[in-house]
Each structure stands twice: as structure tokens, then as C-alpha cells.
Amino acid sequence: MELSSEFNPISKKWKRGFKRVALIYPNRYIGGISNIGLQYIYYKINSMDGYVCERFYTDVFDGLRSVESGTPLRDFDFAFFSIQYEEDIFNAHEIIKRSDFSGLKVAGGPCIMENPLPYEKFFDVLFIGEIEGSYFIESLLTGSLSDDLSGVYIPSRESDARIIAGKRIKRVRSKLEEHLETQIIGNGAYGRSLLLEIGRGCCRNCRFCVVRQIYFPCRWRDKEIILNVAESLKGVTDRVAIISPSPSDHPQFKEIVFELTDMGYTISPSSLRADKINQELLDVLVASGLRSLTLAPEAGSEKLRETINKGISYDDIINAADIAKESGISKIKLYFMIGLPGEDENDLRSIVELSSEVKKKIKRVEISINPLVPKPHTPFQWLSFGGKVDEFDFVRDIKELKEKVKFLRRHLKGFDVKIDKTEDFAVQTVISRGGREVSKLIEGGKRRAFRNISELNLEKYLMPFEDDDLPWDFIDHGYKKERLRREFEKSVRS
Numbered sequence: 001m002e003l004s005s006e007f008n009p010i011s012k013k014w015k016r017g018f019k020r021v022a023l024i025y026p027n028r029y030i031g032g033i034s035n036i037g038l039q040y041i042y043y044k045i046n047s048m049d050g051y052v053c054e055r056f057y058t059d060v061f062d063g064l065r066s067v068e069s070g071t072p073l074r075d076f077d078f079a080f081f082s083i084q085y086e087e088d089i090f091n092a093h094e095i096i097k098r099s100d101f102s103g104l105k106v107a108g109g110p111c112i113m114e115n116p117l118p119y120e121k122f123f124d125v126l127f128i129g130e131i132e133g134s135y136f137i138e139s140l141l142t143g144s145l146s147d148d149l150s151g152v153y154i155p156s157r158e159s160d161a162r163i164i165a166g167k168r169i170k171r172v173r174s175k176l177e178e179h180l181e182t183q184i185i186g187n188g189a190y191g192r193s194l195l196l197e198i199g200r201g202c203c204r205n206c207r208f209c210v211v212r213q214i215y216f217p218c219r220w221r222d223k224e225i226i227l228n229v230a231e232s233l234k235g236v237t238d239r240v241a242i243i244s245p246s247p248s249d250h251p252q253f254k255e256i257v258f259e260l261t262d263m264g265y266t267i268s269p270s271s272l273r274a275d276k277i278n279q280e281l282l283d284v285l286v287a288s289g290l291r292s293l294t295l296a297p298e299a300g301s302e303k304l305r306e307t308i309n310k311g312i313s314y315d316d317i318i319n320a321a322d323i324a325k326e327s328g329i330s331k332i333k334l335y336f337m338i339g340l341p342g343e344d345e346n347d348l349r350s351i352v353e354l355s356s357e358v359k360k361k362i363k364r365v366e367i368s369i370n371p372l373v374p375k376p377h378t379p380f381q382w383l384s385f386g387g388k389v390d391e392f393d394f395v396r397d398i399k400e401l402k403e404k405v406k407f408l409r410r411h412l413k414g415f416d417v418k419i420d421k422t423e424d425f426a427v428q429t430v431i432s433r434g435g436r437e438v439s440k441l442i443e444g445g446k447r448r449a450f451r452n453i454s455e456l457n458l459e460k461y462l463m464p465f466e467d468d469d470l471p472w473d474f475i476d477h478g479y480k481k482e483r484l485r486r487e488f489e490k491s492v493r494s
């Protein structure tokens with residue numbers, strides 16, 4: 001990590017009477033600096049009179065001192081945590097414990113938006129929503145926060161009785177109009193890139209996908225707004241990361257890519273849909289410097305792609321690989337999941353076959369395979385970890401997933417295969433679907449977390465949910481639960 005190469009960090013000096021706000025990404029710098037939501041909060045707070053906002057990452061002073069001035073966290077008045085991945089809460093908990101921080105602790109981010117219950121013990125205020133759509137920051141910092149403000153969840157005031165009485169917390173949505181005009185450019189997940197968020201939400205209907213659910217509806221930024229930001233920061237870096245869950249669905253995606261390329265930018269789209277790739281588009285991306293293409297078939301077989309409603313066919317993927325070869329792409333990354341409903345050995349063989357077909361076109365194929373985490377608010381929320389509809393046996397089903405991993409490793413020799421530990425996904429599932437008692441698992445630390453699932457009797461959060469009342473039902477993302485039920489029934493019948 002080279003902080004010295006950062007362009008644009010704010011060095012606002014703290015003066016007597018100013019309040020200090022810590023913006024904490026409880027993971028590594030590389031991920032934090034690539035998060036445009038955090039960049040928005042950073043600029044917003046620093047533009048307010050009387051407040052200084054500084055950043056914290058786990059690989060800079062262990063997350064205990066700020067990046068900008070090295071000030072210890074305990075000297076700050078407010079700490080804003082962004083929980084992007086379930087396991088980040090272990091780091092956040094560690095930072096809170098070790099820093100002696102005694103100010104106001106606030107948390108937001110997708111994990112909090114999904115289900116705040118496992119996290120609430122560690123924070124004073126939680127925010128459910130997209131920060132640009134709210135006066136949350138101003139109200140909180142000036143002490144005028146009320147839980148009447150949309151998206152505000154104050155754990156000490158939220159009793160089960162209130163929730164049972166039908167109080168639902170409505171997620172705040174932003175209109176996604178203006179784009180952040182200036183930003184820190186550092187060495188992040190997309191290299192030293194300008195981040196351009198072209199859209200939020202997704203117009204597709206993949207049944208496992210929590211992103212489409214918690215960022216619904218699909219919104220696109222106007223091409224002119226995006227290009228103006230790119231134009232104004234030209235010369236600072238020659239790379240652009242296009243941010244959106246499914247960027248190639250933007251109605252003006254091709255024009256945006258072409259015009260950014262004309263400005264001299266190299267473009268990294270986070271991933272492209274196989275059915276949206278065409279020769280002209282890929283030729284331009286390759287001419288601008290793209291070397292590697294990421295595709296997410298998610299499942300190897302047509303049958304399972306239908307079950308998850310991915311909407312991409314075998315032919316789409318092979319066609320995309322053909323076009324990639326023609327354009328001079330040197331590497332393809334393929335993302336798959338296992339533990340899908342109705343999965344059998346033939347479906348695993350299909351992952352191998354599809355990957356092998358792609359490899360015939362492009363020599364370097366990197367494959368990432370992860371077990372499905374059946375996420376809250378999705379049609380798959382009723383499934384077990386492992387993809388079962390009405391049964392779950394902790395020992396048997398974890399073993400079964402590990403056997404699938406072994407099978408795939410054995411048959412994917414010659415590929416660059418990345419498969420994380422099954423146990424980690426079980427922990428993620430428990431944190432994402434759990435109730436308040438999951439805080440004990442978090443307090444027990446990451447190293448013991450998998451073992452603690454049984455010791456703390458938390459296996460029930462890995463099981464299929466038969467009950468229609470789910471722990472996270474009090475978070476209102478604006479969908480009708482009956483629709484999810486119908487989608488779920490369709491998927492397990494298909």
C-alpha cells in the first residue's frame with residue numbers, strides 16, 4: 001500500500017472546538033479506497049464546518065490510528081463503520097475493543113441493510129440505506145437525530161415488542177443524480193483508478209442476489225454526468241473503474257466506454273454479462289488496455305442457471321469466449337457457486353466442461369468457486385446452507401460441500417482455481433441470517449467462529465427456514481414477500 005501516491009486526500013487541520021469523525025473500513029486499504037460510498041461520506045463530512053473526518057483501515061496502524069494524521073481512534077468523537085462483508089465485523093469488534101474508543105459508534109453498509117440484528121450490540125446507531133438520500137449524517141453529528149428519520153435504527157430503543165407491533169424500518173434510497181465530483185485516487189482493487197459509479201441496483205432477477213434486492217430499483221446515471229466527472233479528472237490517472245452491479249446493462253454503456261476511451265482512459269468494468277458482449281465493444285476495451293475478462297456464469301449447467309434465474313446460456317458464454325479470443329484478451333475469470341438447490345454430480349461436471357470449453361479459446365482461465373450463502377431478502381432466503389429445501393444436517397451437509405470442492409479441485413487440474421474455506425461461508429451465513437444472539441459468535445472472534453456455531457447452538461441459522469417469519473422481516477426494502485415466495489417455489493420446482 002502506497003499512501004504517498006494518493007491523489008487528493010483531504011488534510012483538514014483539527015482546531016479546538018472541532019469534532020473528529022473516524023471513517024472506518026474494517027478491512028484492507030485496497031478495498032476501502034475502492035468504495036465510492038465511503039468516499040462520499042469522507043467528502044461530505046470534511047465539507048462541514050467544525051468537523052474533521054479521517055480514515056482508518058486494518059492494514060494502516062492496525063486500524064487504531066488515522067491515515068491522515070496518525071491520531072488514535074480514542075481521540076475521535078464519532079466512529080462510522082462500514083460493514084461491507086459479514087466477516088468484517090470481527091475486525092470492527094477488535095478495533096472497538098483495542099482502541100478504548102468511547103464516542104458514538106455508527107454502522108452502515110450492505111450487511112447492516114440486510115439484517116442489523118447480529119451487529120446491533122456493537123453500535124449505538126445503525127443506518128439502513130444509501131447515505132446520499134438522507135440527512136442522516138447532518139442530523140447525527142449535530143445531535144438532532146431522531147428515529148423518525150427514515151433508515152435510522154437505534155438498538156437501545158428497538159425492543160422486540162416494537163418490532164412485533166409492526167414497526168418496519170424503511171431503507172433509504174438515493175435518487176442517484178449527481179456524481180461525487182472529486183475523490184481520492186489510490187492503489188485500490190482496480191489499480192490506481194478513478195471510480196465512476198454508472199448505476200445502482202440491477203434490472204435482472206437472479207434469485208440468489210441480495211444486491212438487486214437491497215439496492216432496488218435499478219437506477220442509471222446519465223452519461224453526461226459520468227463523462228463530465230471523467231473529463232474534470234483527466235490527467236490525474238489514466239484508469240477508470242466502472243462501478244455498477246451489472247454495468248453492461250446501462251442503456252448507454254457502449255457510448256460511455258467509447259467516449260472514455262477517446263479521453264485516453266483504460267477501462268476496467270467490474271464484470272460484463274456474457275450476453276452483452278460483442279466484438280466492437282470488446283475490441284475497444286482491449287484497445288484501451290483491458291487484458292482480462294470476468295464472466296459470472298454462476299452455475300455450470302443450463303438446469304441450475306435456470307434454477308437461479310441467471311438468464312445466460314451456454315452459447316452466450318462460449319460466444320463471449322470466442323469474441324474475447326478474437327479481441328486478444330489473454331485471461332478469463334469465471335465465477336461459479338456450489339450448494340445450489342437440486343445440485344448433483346452432473347452439475348459439478350458441467351462446471352468442469354464449461355471451463356474446459358472456455359480454456360480451448362483462452363489459455364489462462366481463473367476459476368473462483370464459492371458455496372452459496374442463502375441471503376436475506378432474496379428468494380433463496382428459505383434455503384439451507386448447502387441448498388436444501390427442507391432438511392439440514394450440520395455434519396453431513398458441511399461434509400457434502402467439502403466433497404464437492406474436492407471433486408472440483410480434482411477435475412480442474414490445469415486451471416487456476418480459487419476456492420475459499422467452506423467453514424468461512426457457513427460463518428457468513430450465520431451472521432447474515434442470524435438473530436441478536438449471533439453477537440456472541442462475533443465476540444468469540446473469527447478464529448473460533450466456525451466451532452462456535454455448534455457451541456452456541458446457532459446451527460438453526462444454517463437450516464432451511466420453514467417459518468414464514470424471518471429475523472430480518474422488519475427491514476423494509478420495498479418488495480412483496482409473496483413475490484419472493486413465488487420465485488422460491490418456482491426455483492425449487494424447476
Ligand code: SF4
Pocket residue numbers: 202203204205206209210211212245246
Ligand atoms: S447477480 Fe448480477 S446480474 Fe444477477 S441480479 Fe445480481 S447484480 Fe444483477
